[in-house]
Amino acid sequence: MKIIETLEKLGEIQGGSLVPTMGALHEGHASLIRAGAASDRPVLVTLFVNPTQFAPNEDFAKYPRTLDADLKIAEAAGASAVFVPSIEAIYPGGLANAASLAAQFSLPPIATAPRLEDAVRPTHFGGVCLVVSRLFDLCQPSLAYFGEKDFQQLRVITQMVEENSNRWKSLKIIPCATIREPDGLAMSSRNRYLDPSQRIAALGISRALQSVAHCSNVANGEALMRKILDQHGLETQYAVIRSEKTLCAPESGVKSARALIAAKLGAIRLIDNAIVGISTPNG
Ligand code: AMP
Numbered sequence: 001m002k003i004i005e006t007l008e009k010l011g012e013i014q015g016g017s018l019v020p021t022m023g024a025l026h027e028g029h030a031s032l033i034r035a036g037a038a039s040d041r042p043v044l045v046t047l048f049v050n051p052t053q054f055a056p057n058e059d060f061a062k063y064p065r066t067l068d069a070d071l072k073i074a075e076a077a078g079a080s081a082v083f084v085p086s087i088e089a090i091y092p093g094g095l096a097n098a099a100s101l102a103a104q105f106s107l108p109p110i111a112t113a114p115r116l117e118d119a120v121r122p123t124h125f126g127g128v129c130l131v132v133s134r135l136f137d138l139c140q141p142s143l144a145y146f147g148e149k150d151f152q153q154l155r156v157i158t159q160m161v162e163e164n165s166n167r168w169k170s171l172k173i174i175p176c177a178t179i180r181e182p183d184g185l186a187m188s189s190r191n192r193y194l195d196p197s198q199r200i201a202a203l204g205i206s207r208a209l210q211s212v213a214h215c216s217n218v219a220n221g222e223a224l225m226r227k228i229l230d231q232h233g234l235e236t237q238y239a240v241i242r243s244e245k246t247l248c249a250p251e252s253g254v255k256s257a258r259a260l261i262a263a264k265l266g267a268i269r270l271i272d273n274a275i276v277g278i279s280t281p282n283g
Contacts, residue, residue, distance in 0.1 A: 001074065002081040007089055010138055013081050016042035018141035020132060023047040024064040024189035028179040030077040032145040035176050037078030039143055045074045046083045046135055051095060052102040053127030059267075064189055083139070090134055102126035108159035110152065114247035116260060117152045117271070120237050125156050132157055136168050144171060149178040149186055151260060151273040152247055178272070180206065186272045198265040204232025205261050208239060209274040212259050215241065216279050218250060221259070229263050237262040237269075241276055254278060 004010060017036030021029050025047075036043035047070055054060035067084070074082050091098035103126055111125040112118050118125060136144065146154045158173045179187050184206035185199075194202055208225040215221040218241045225239040239261045243250045250257040260273040 001071070001079050003071065004081055004083045005085065005089075007085070007138060010083065013042050013044050014140040015142050016044055016080070016139075018135065018139050018144040019043060019045045019079070020135050020144070020146075021045060021047060022049045022063065022189070023070045024066050024192075025070045025073040026179075026187045026189065028147055028149060028187040030073055031179050032147060032176050033074060033077035033079050035174065036143065036145050041142060042080035043078060044081050044083055044139055044141070045079045046085070046139070047074075048083075048085055048090060048131070048135075050090075050127060050131040051087065052091075052098050052130055053124050055121060055123050058121075059190075064192060090131060098130065102130040105129050108156060108163055110159050110247055111156040114152065114242065116238055116240070116242075116247060117262070120262060125153070128153060129156065129160055133160070133164075133167075136161075136171065141171060143174050145174045145176055147176050147178060148273070149188070150271065151258060155247060178274075184210070186270075188270060190268055190270065193268050194265065198268065201232045201234060201265055202270060204229050204234045205263055205270055205272045206274075207232070208261060209259050209272060212241060212276050213274065214277045214279060215257075218257070218278075221276065225259065225261065229261070234263040234265060237264065239263070244275075250278065 017039050019032045019036050033043055033045055049063050051060055105126040107125055146157055148154055154175055161168055161171055161173055185202055208228040211224050211228055212221040221241050222239055226236055229236045241257050241259050244258045255278055257276045257278055258273055259276045262271045
């Protein structure tokens with residue numbers, strides 16, 4: 001596995017499968033890398049903690065950085081190369097300029113309409129789209145793998161690529177299922193910060209999602225999720241059932257939707273989501 005730190009060396013592995021990450025790799029990231037390797041193209045994993053997607057009050061400085069372990073996980077999962085760029089390589093005009101580019105980024109509707117991550121983290125998707133579009137330009141992948149764990153992000157990037165089909169010709173976004181701990185907690189780089197009692201409380205999130213796996217009334221389902229989150233001592237930011245397509249209210253008559261939760265345990269913020277089967281009460 002090659003380790004690439006400069007833009008010049010990137011040219012050697014264009015046209016392959018791209019797995020963008022912020023490092024602190026776990027089994028969820030490994031599943032994306034394995035999916036990329038199964039495509040029989042070279043897999044490039046990027047490890048870059050992107051400052052422009054963190055607001056000043058968020059955990060950029062404290063975000064876990066575990067390069068040695070990341071390299072081992074990436075190689076074992078089948079990565080051909082790992083790109084570990086400096087901030088200057090990604091943002092040659094400097095961070096202040098990058099922050100203003102992120103703030104002006106022309107976002108697809110799904111990055112602003114749902115009032116989910118976009119409402120809680122208003123500057124987040126500008127930074128995500130800026131860095132991902134830069135990585136697409138630099139790496140020119142044929143396939144790019146993103147986790148359903150960050151469902152709104154997956155939909156934002158998919159819509160951004162659809163809206164820019166001239167810029168990234170024939171690039172396909174591949175969604176990958178959320179990988180969970182055996183007890184149901186979605187794997188996340190931030191789980192390592194949970195103390196033992198918070199680790200138990202965090203199970204309220206997957207339990208709340210499971211409670212609406214089948215649902216006949218959206219408002220009742222959302223109320224049930226909130227109740228379960230409360231019972232576990234989680235501070236709910238949102239617990240909603242939305243259209244899978246728009247992430248706004250589900251269209252009437254749809255048979256499936258998406259439950260999405262963001263909740264906090266102290267300073268630790270966790271997100272998760274799952275599919276919801278919608279049935280009419282007598283149907
Ligand atoms: P991150 O490094 O957290 O920005 O995540 C990099 C990629 O890994 C994103 O596409 C995430 O959606 C994906 N990812 C993170 N956690 C999981 C998980 N538990 N299962 C599947 N994919 C994940």
